[in-house]
Structure formats: C-alpha cells, structure tokens
Amino acid sequence: MGKPPNVYTFAGVAELAPSLRAYVLSAQNAAIERHGTFRVAVSGGSLPKTLAQALLAKSDGSSGDVVDFSKWEIFFADERCVPLDHEDSNYKLLKDELLDKIPKEEVGEPKVFPIDEQYLDDAQEMADQYEKALVSVFAARDSVKLPLFDLLLLGCGPDGHTCSLFPEHPLLRETDAWVLSISDSPKPPPKRITLSLPVVCHGAKIAFVATGGGKKDIMKKIFETEEGRALPCGLVNEGAGEKVSWFTDAPAVEGVSVPRRGSL
Numbered sequence: 001m002g003k004p005p006n007v008y009t010f011a012g013v014a015e016l017a018p019s020l021r022a023y024v025l026s027a028q029n030a031a032i033e034r035h036g037t038f039r040v041a042v043s044g045g046s047l048p049k050t051l052a053q054a055l056l057a058k059s060d061g062s063s064g065d066v067v068d069f070s071k072w073e074i075f076f077a078d079e080r081c082v083p084l085d086h087e088d089s090n091y092k093l094l095k096d097e098l099l100d101k102i103p104k105e106e107v108g109e110p111k112v113f114p115i116d117e118q119y120l121d122d123a124q125e126m127a128d129q130y131e132k133a134l135v136s137v138f139a140a141r142d143s144v145k146l147p148l149f150d151l152l153l154l155g156c157g158p159d160g161h162t163c164s165l166f167p168e169h170p171l172l173r174e175t176d177a178w179v180l181s182i183s184d185s186p187k188p189p190p191k192r193i194t195l196s197l198p199v200v201c202h203g204a205k206i207a208f209v210a211t212g213g214g215k216k217d218i219m220k221k222i223f224e225t226e227e228g229r230a231l232p233c234g235l236v237n238e239g240a241g242e243k244v245s246w247f248t249d250a251p252a253v254e255g256v257s258v259p260r261r262g263s264l
C-alpha cells in the first residue's frame with residue numbers, strides 16, 4: 001500500500017456532518033469542473049441519515065458551499081433484492097432520509113439509478129442489469145475497464161463488511177464484473193447486489209462513515225490487526241490507500257490507533 005487512509009474524528013455526528021459536507025462538496029465541485037456531472041455511489045445502513053444531516057444543512061454562503069443536485073448522478077453501492085418501497089430497500093432509506101427532503105427549487109434534483117424491480121427474483125440478472133445501467137453512463141464496457149465514480153460513500157458493518165461484500169466471501173476475489181450478486185448474505189435479506197471490490201477501489205475518492213460505540217471493536221480490528229486488514233473494509237484501505245477517508249466520531253475510535261489522523 002502507498003500512503004494510508006485519512007481518518008477524521010469528531011466529537012459526535014453533529015460535529016462530523018459539516019466536515020462531511022465540505023468533503024462531499026469539494027468532490028462535487030472538482031467532478032463538475034472535470035466532466036460536468038457528479039457520479040456518486042451511496043450505501044444504505046446508517047449512512048443516509050448522516051449524509052442527509054450534512055447535505056440538507058444551510059449553506060454558509062461561500063461559493064464552494066453550494067449543493068448542486070441537478071448535476072448529481074446517484075447509484076447504489078449495494079442494494080437488497082426487495083421492492084423499492086420495502087423497509088429493507090437501500091433506495092427507500094435514501095429516499096426517506098434525503099431525496100424526499102431536497103428543496104428541489106433551490107438546489108435541483110439528482111438523477112437516481114435504483115434497481116429494476118422486474119428482476120427481484122433473480123439476483124444475478126439484477127446485477128447484470130445494474131451493470132448495464134452503469135455501462136450506459138460510464139461508457140461501453142469494452143472501452144472502460146472499470147467505472148470511475150467521483151465518490152463512493154460507504155458504511156462499515158460490525159463484521160467489517162462494506163457494500164454487500166462480506167468477510168471471507170468468494171465475491172471478494174471477483175476481478176472482472178462491475179456488479180455482483182449474492183444470494184447467501186450473512187446479514188438479511190440474503191439476496192442482494194453489490195459493486196465489486198475493484199470498482200470500489202477504483203473510485204476517485206472513497207469515504208467511510210463509521211459512528212457510534214458499536215463500531216469500536218471492528219475499527220480496532222481493521223486498523224490494528226492483520227486479520228482486520230483482510231476484511232472487506234481493510235481491503236478497501238489496502239487497495240485505495242490515501243484516496244480513502246474515514247469520517248468517525250470519538251466513540252467509534254476510542255482506544256483505536258489509526259495510521260494517519262487528519263483534519264480537513
């Protein structure tokens with residue numbers, strides 16, 4: 001690995017949210033400058049709530065602190081094979097926490113890429129169709145080896161999983177596909193689709209948000225042990241190095257020694 005990931009720590013979520021906002025908007029502004037759009041992959045779990053707290057806050061009025069949702073293309077880092085209005089749906093979670101609360105007249109409306117509900121019974125077909133959606137946005141599969149997300153916003157499960165990439169699962173060895181299916185997820189629901197590890201690590205920027213005392217043990221494992229470095233979150237740290245930033249609160253990293261603590 002080159003340079004290690006950045007780890008930012010705040011007293012709590014209220015203190016973390018403004019820095020997450022600054023980080024996301026810096027990625028947004030750079031992406032719009034580069035290619036006119038901001039392509040983001042978003043996780044479910046605890047992330048959408050914190051993200052909403054960051055993005056729905058009032059702007060400080062500076063030129064860089066403007067959310068331009070009209071330029072956002074939002075994809076799902078992983079999704080459960082359930083209807084879009086199901087309690088387990090990552091899309092529903094994002095919709096309830098963030099999308100439905102966006103003041104569209106002020107900051108525009110993002111283009112969102114949910115799963116296609118007609119493939120709910122067939123996780124592999126669902127993954128193939130989602131990959132096709134990525135191909136249509138990120139150019140032809142043959143000409144682009146991997147899709148380049150401007151930013152991936154990820155969670156870290158208490159077992160070290162991220163997206164729907166679970167510890168020791170054979171999907172971690174996948175090197176070719178962009179989107180994978182899983183039918184034996186150890187965390188319910190069992191049928192899901194997920195971005196592959198190479199796609200995650202290829203992202204221009206990758207942010208993990210891990211908050212609360214419930215993450216302390218897994219953070220210790222990821223940052224302090226060999227075993228933890230082989231967990232999905234550890235593999236992203238290893239594969240993407242300094243492109244990775246961890247947004248944590250004090251309870252999540254209490255007593256954890258991290259390689260590089262920074263301030264934004």
Ligand SMILES: O=C1O[C@H](COP(=O)(O)O)[C@@H](O)[C@H](O)[C@H]1O
Pocket residue numbers: 043044045046047078079090154155156157158161162163164187
């Ligand atoms: O099942 C999932 O869990 C992870 C982690 O969730 P968290 O609540 O511990 O933050 C999440 O990132 C992923 O998108 C989701 O499908």
